[in-house]
Amino acid sequence: MAKNIFGSRNRIEGRNKEVIDMPYRKRVFQNEAIAISMIYAIFGILWILLSDRLLEYILRDMDSYKHFQTYKGWFYVFITTMMVYILIRNQMLLLKEENYKTAKAYEKLRIVLNELIEMETKLVEQRKLTDRIIFEAPVIIVTHDEEKTISCNPYALALCGYTEEELNEKGWMELLVPHEFWPNIISIFQKIRQEKRGQNYEFPIITKDGTSINILWTSNLLSLDNGQNYFVSFGTDFNERKRYEEKVQQLAFYDTLTGLPNRAMFEIEINKHLSLNIARNHFTIAYIDIDNFKNINDSMGHQVGDMFLTYLGECLKSEVQEPNFVARLGGDEFAILYVRISKEELLQRIATIRQRISKTWSIENHQFYISMSVGVVSYPNDGENSTTLLKNADIAMYEAKREGKNRVLFYKENISDNNSRHLKMINNLQYGIDEEQFLLYYQPQFELKSGKIIGVEALVRWNHHEEGFISPAEFIPLAEESGQIYKLERWIVRKALEQKKVWEEQGFHDLIVSINLSGKTLTSSINFEEIEQIIAGAPVDFNKIVIEITETANISDVDIVINHLKLLKKRGIKIALDDFGTGYSSLNYLKKFPINIIKLDRSFIDAINENGIDTLLIKNILTLAHDLDFEVVAEGIETKEQLEYLRNHYCESGQGYLLSRPLPEEKIFELLENHYRYTE
Numbered sequence: 001m002a003k004n005i006f007g008s009r010n011r012i013e014g015r016n017k018e019v020i021d022m023p024y025r026k027r028v029f030q031n032e033a034i035a036i037s038m039i040y041a042i043f044g045i046l047w048i049l050l051s052d053r054l055l056e057y058i059l060r061d062m063d064s065y066k067h068f069q070t071y072k073g074w075f076y077v078f079i080t081t082m083m084v085y086i087l088i089r090n091q092m093l094l095l096k097e098e099n100y101k102t103a104k105a106y107e108k109l110r111i112v113l114n115e116l117i118e119m120e121t122k123l124v125e126q127r128k129l130t131d132r133i134i135f136e137a138p139v140i141i142v143t144h145d146e147e148k149t150i151s152c153n154p155y156a157l158a159l160c161g162y163t164e165e166e167l168n169e170k171g172w173m174e175l176l177v178p179h180e181f182w183p184n185i186i187s188i189f190q191k192i193r194q195e196k197r198g199q200n201y202e203f204p205i206i207t208k209d210g211t212s213i214n215i216l217w218t219s220n221l222l223s224l225d226n227g228q229n230y231f232v233s234f235g236t237d238f239n240e241r242k243r244y245e246e247k248v249q250q251l252a253f254y255d256t257l258t259g260l261p262n263r264a265m266f267e268i269e270i271n272k273h274l275s276l277n278i279a280r281n282h283f284t285i286a287y288i289d290i291d292n293f294k295n296i297n298d299s300m301g302h303q304v305g306d307m308f309l310t311y312l313g314e315c316l317k318s319e320v321q322e323p324n325f326v327a328r329l330g331g332d333e334f335a336i337l338y339v340r341i342s343k344e345e346l347l348q349r350i351a352t353i354r355q356r357i358s359k360t361w362s363i364e365n366h367q368f369y370i371s372m373s374v375g376v377v378s379y380p381n382d383g384e385n386s387t388t389l390l391k392n393a394d395i396a397m398y399e400a401k402r403e404g405k406n407r408v409l410f411y412k413e414n415i416s417d418n419n420s421r422h423l424k425m426i427n428n429l430q431y432g433i434d435e436e437q438f439l440l441y442y443q444p445q446f447e448l449k450s451g452k453i454i455g456v457e458a459l460v461r462w463n464h465h466e467e468g469f470i471s472p473a474e475f476i477p478l479a480e481e482s483g484q485i486y487k488l489e490r491w492i493v494r495k496a497l498e499q500k501k502v503w504e505e506q507g508f509h510d511l512i513v514s515i516n517l518s519g520k521t522l523t524s525s526i527n528f529e530e531i532e533q534i535i536a537g538a539p540v541d542f543n544k545i546v547i548e549i550t551e552t553a554n555i556s557d558v559d560i561v562i563n564h565l566k567l568l569k570k571r572g573i574k575i576a577l578d579d580f581g582t583g584y585s586s587l588n589y590l591k592k593f594p595i596n597i598i599k600l601d602r603s604f605i606d607a608i609n610e611n612g613i614d615t616l617l618i619k620n621i622l623t624l625a626h627d628l629d630f631e632v633v634a635e636g637i638e639t640k641e642q643l644e645y646l647r648n649h650y651c652e653s654g655q656g657y658l659l660s661r662p663l664p665e666e667k668i669f670e671l672l673e674n675h676y677r678y679t680e
Contacts, residue, residue, distance in 0.1 A: 138155055138237075139153075139155060139234055139235065139236055140152075140153070140155060140156040140159065140215065140233070140234065140235030140236070141153040141155075141156060141232070141233075141234055142156055142172075142232070142233045142235070143222065143230050143231070143232050144172060144230065144231055144233065145230055145231065146173075146186070146189055146231075147171045147172075147173070148167075148168050148171060148172075149164060149167040149168055149172050150230055151164070152164055152167065156235070159205075159207065159213070159237070160175075160176055160205060160207050160208060161207045161208030161209055162175060162176075162208055173185065175206075176205040176206060176207075177203065177205060177206075178203075178204065178206060178212075181203045181204075184201075184203070185203065188201055188219070189219070189231060192219060192220065192221050192231065193221060193229070196221055197220070197221075198218060198219060198220035199218070199219055199220075200216075200217065200218050201217050201219075202214065202215065202216050202217065202238065203215065203217065205235075213237060213238075213239055214237075214238035214239055214242075215235040215236065215237065215238055216235065216236045216238045217233055217234070217235045218233070218234045218235075219231050219232070219233040219234075220232055252264065253265035253268070255313075255327075255328040257306055257309055257310060257313070257328075258309060258310055258312075258313030258314075258328050259313065259317075260313050260316070260317065260326060260327050260328045260334075261325070261326075261327040261328075262327060262328060262329070262330075263327065263329045263330060265327060266325070266327035266329065266335055266337070267386045267390070269325045269327075269337055270285070270337065270386040270389065270390075271386055273337070273339070273379070274379070274384075274385065274386070281379070282340050282378070282379065282380075283337055283338060283339050283340065283341075283378070283379050284337070284338045284341055284346055284376060284377070284378045284379070285335055285336070285337055285338075285376070285377050285378075285379075285389055285390070285393050286335065286336045286338065286346070286350060286374050286375075286376050286393075286408075287329075287333070287335050287374065287375040287376070287377075287390070287393035287394055287396065287397045288333065288334040288335065288336070288372050288373075288374050288397070289332060289333050289334075289372065289373050289374075289397050289398075289401065290312070290332040290370065290371075290372050291370075291371045291372060291373055291401070291405040291406055292371075292405075293305070293308075293331075293332040296308055300363070304363055307363065308363075308370075309328075309332065312334070312357060313328060313334075315353070315356050315357050316334060316336070316353065319349075319352060319353050319356065320336055323339045324336060324337060324338050324339060325337040329390075333397075335390070335393070343410075346376065347408065350374055350408055353372075354371075354372060357370050357372065371405060371406035372406065373397055373398075373400040373401045373405050373406065373407060373409075374397060374400060374407070374408040374409070375392075375393045375394060375395065375396025375397030375398070375399070375400055375409055375411060376393065376396060376408060376409070376410045376411065377389050377392045377393040377396065377410075377411045382411045392411045393411065395411065396409045396410065396411040397409070425474070425475065425478050426478055426481075426482045426484070428464065429475060429478060429479055429482065429484050429488075430484060432462055432464065433484065433487055433488055433491065437462060437463055437464060437465065438460055438461065438462055438463075438488070438491065438492075439460075439461050439463060439664065440458050440459065440460060440461070440492065440495050440496060440499070440664075440665065441458075441459045441460075441461050441662035441663060441664055442456035442457065442458055442459070442499075442662060442663060442664075442665065442668045443456060443457045443459055443655050443660065443661070443662040443663070444456050444655065444659065444660040444663075444668070444671065445457060445512070445514070445633060445653055445654070445655045446653060446654060446655065446659050446660075447652065447653050448634075448643065448646055448647050448651055448652065448653055448654050449647060449652075452675075453511075453671070453672065453675050453676075454510075454511075454512055454653060455511060455512030455513065455514060455544075455546070455653075456511065456512070456513055456514070456668065457514040457516075457548070457655065457662075458492060458495075458496040458499075458513060458514065458515050458516070459472070459516075459662050460472060460476075460488070460492050461662075462475055476518075480518055480520055483520075485518050485520055485521065486520070486521060486524070486527040486530075489517060489518060489521050489527075489531065490527075490530060490531060490534060492515065492516075493515055493517075493531055493534050493535065494534050496513055496515050497513075497534070497535065497538035497540055497545075498538075499513070499665055500513045500538070500540045500544070500545070501538065501539060501540050503669075503672070504540060504541065506669070508672055508676070509541065509544075510544065511544065511672070512544045512545070512546055513544065513545055513546070514546040514547075514548050514576065515545070515546070515547055515548065516547075516548045516549075516550070516578065517531070517547055517548070517549060518550070519549070519550065519561070522549060522560070522561045522564050522565070523560050523561055525560065528564050532567065532568075535568070535571065535573070536571075541572075542571045542572040542573050543572040543573075543574075545572075545573045545574070546573070546574045546575070546576050546596075546597065547565075547568055547573055547574070547575055547576070548575075548576040548577075548578045548599065549561075549565070549575065549576070549577060549578060549593075550578045550579050558592060561593070562592060562593060562594065565593060565594050566594055569594050574596040574597060575593065575594055575595050575596050575597070576595070576596065576597035576598070576599055576633070577590070577593065577595050577597070577598055577599065578599045578635075579599065579601045580598045580599055580600055580601060580621075590628070590630075595630065596630065596631060597630065597631045597632070597633060598621070598625050598630050598631070598632050598633070599632075599633045599634075599635055600618065600621065600632060600633070600634045600635060600651075601635060601636075602635045602636025602656075604617065604618050604621075605618075605634055605635065605636045605637060605638075605642050605646075605656070606636065606638075608641065608642045608645050608646075615645075618645075618649070619649055622649050622650060622651055626650065631652055631653070632651050632652055632653075633652070633653045633654060633655065634646050634651050634653070634654035634655075634656075635654070635655060635656065636655075636656045636657075637654045637655065637656030637657075637658050637659060638656050638657050638658050639658060640658070642656075642658070643658060643659075
């Protein structure tokens with residue numbers, strides 16, 4: 001077709017050239033010249049014959065006749081010139097109009113020709129695309145009758161392993177289709193011929209190497225112009241689809257890191273047991289969380305953390321056998337569903353798992369002590385659906401963490417109540433910080449020998465709009481757990497330094513202000529930098545500022561804390577070790593940290609009246625502190641006997657209810673003003 005169109009185009013272009021080429025133009029001009037010459041000749045003959053006769057008739061005088069002969073000649077030239085011009089002009093206009101019509105007709109013909117060429121080009125491209133799809137498509141495309149194969153695409157030949165000649169030689173059914181499927185296939189093709197509409201069906205083929213492949217087929221009747229009918233069949237490898245479905249299911253219901261079932265699969269397993277008869281369907285869920293897993297990620301990176309989770313997954317797989325079921329719920333949280341198990345047997349199973357994983361895990365010369373907190377719920381006592389059971393198990397697990405970690409806790413309703421209050425308190429904390437419900441109280445510190453006020457300790461208080469004053473012992477741990485401690489401590493430091501500036505302006509230049517910082521802030525570089533910026537921007541005497549750190553705080557990275565404390569000391573700030581003697585690392589802290597002051601915990605002070613071992617410890621601590629050049633501040637002084645004992649053993653300073661309770665800033669100002677006026 002393309003050849004015919006291009007041939008037509010050549011013929012049309014040839015005609016166009018014939019219309020406008022030189023021989024044709026010459027013939028046109030020759031015809032025009034002949035016509036003009038004939039008209040000119042006729043006019044000349046008539047002029048000669050008639051003009052002289054007319055002059056003779058009009059003019060009798062010979063002189064006049066001769067004179068007008070000259071005018072007659074000029075008039076003849078003028079008339080003939082005008083006549084020739086008009087004739088030539090008219091003929092040129094006719095020729096121009098004829099050429100314009102011819103060119104316009106040719107332009108229309110050229111447009112039609114280009115459209116035909118464009119259509120032919122698209123048809124050729126479409127045919128190439130169709131051929132390429134058939135050639136490259138990962139689908140079986142076969143034209144055939146009941147016995148022989150007419151054509152196969154390359155994918156079909158590659159899949160079955162035969163050539164077209166082999167399929168034609170023995171027939172495609174004999175080579176590819178198992179004998180038990182023959183009657184069904186013959187029936188399908190008979191139905192297609194009769195009804196003349198496509199059919200969908202499934203049957204396997206046997207490849208040349210003996211592999212069986214499930215194929216999903218679609219066949220239809222193909223009628224040709226010559227009256228012959230064939231079948232065209234399309235087949236899709238159903239095995240590949242099955243593998244894809246299995247892969248999708250694996251991604252949807254299994255954890256990619258450990259290979260364990262995920263939360264969705266675990267809930268399906270719970271629901272499967274819930275659908276059984278309750279009388280024979282007692283099951284228990286153990287909700288497991290790895291204690292301090294964050295330390296592995298923070299110190300070694302998430303890649304090492306993933307290695308540990310993979311190791312843990314392998315341990316759980318080997319320890320949990322059917323009909324029990326183990327899954328990874330996310331992060332470092334795992335769950336085990338135990339079927340019809342007693343409490344004693346459950347504890348034994350968990351103890352076995354703990355014994356296997358609760359040991360030092362080593363990698364790259366680093367060792368991590370692994371422990372786990374476990375929350376346990378039972379069906380039907382602790383919930384009637386998967387959502388409630390998992391929620392209550394999660395609550396029990398977090399309660400186990402709050403009670404000291406590395407323990408198993410069975411769910412009880414009061415735990416849920418405590419958890420609700422816990423969550424409510426965390427939400428109220430954020431609201432309280434934003435709404436400035438917190439305020440600072442200041443507890444005076446006295447020089448015990450002279451009774452002079454030498455400093456104050458800033459203590460945060462929460463005046464809740466509904467519950468009134470909430471104890472720091474209740475909200476500080478929650479603030480640390482939720483991460484709200486960072487914002488709260490920034491407010492405390494800023495407020496205390498602003499008050500320190502006010503007191504300096506009021507004349508109390510030598511008053512020491514002690515501020516507490518949590519272990520979380522000290523180990524967080526980002527949050528410590530913000531605290532340091534607040535301190536650096538305060539126009540106060542840093543030599544009269546003390547930062548207190550708590551010995552019992554969970555300090556995960558001692559080196560970072562030491563560096564941060566050294567930065568504070570460079571500004572002239574002193575460092576105090578609070579609650580000294582209550583932790584496990586008192587002497588290590590004294591040795592490693594840049595400490596200036598030791599604050600004796602009130603538990604030692606309370607024991608002074610008992611004259612027991614604690615009294616002896618206080619005496620030795622005071623002696624040790626003096627030898628090491630540490631200042632000592634005694635906390636919780638509540639009796640005169642305690643005060644007298646500390647004075648007699650050279651304890652420099654102290655604080656407690658005997659001396660003064662914590663006071664708001666306006667009361668502190670009155671106390672300071674009266675105290676210094678009296679002492680002066």
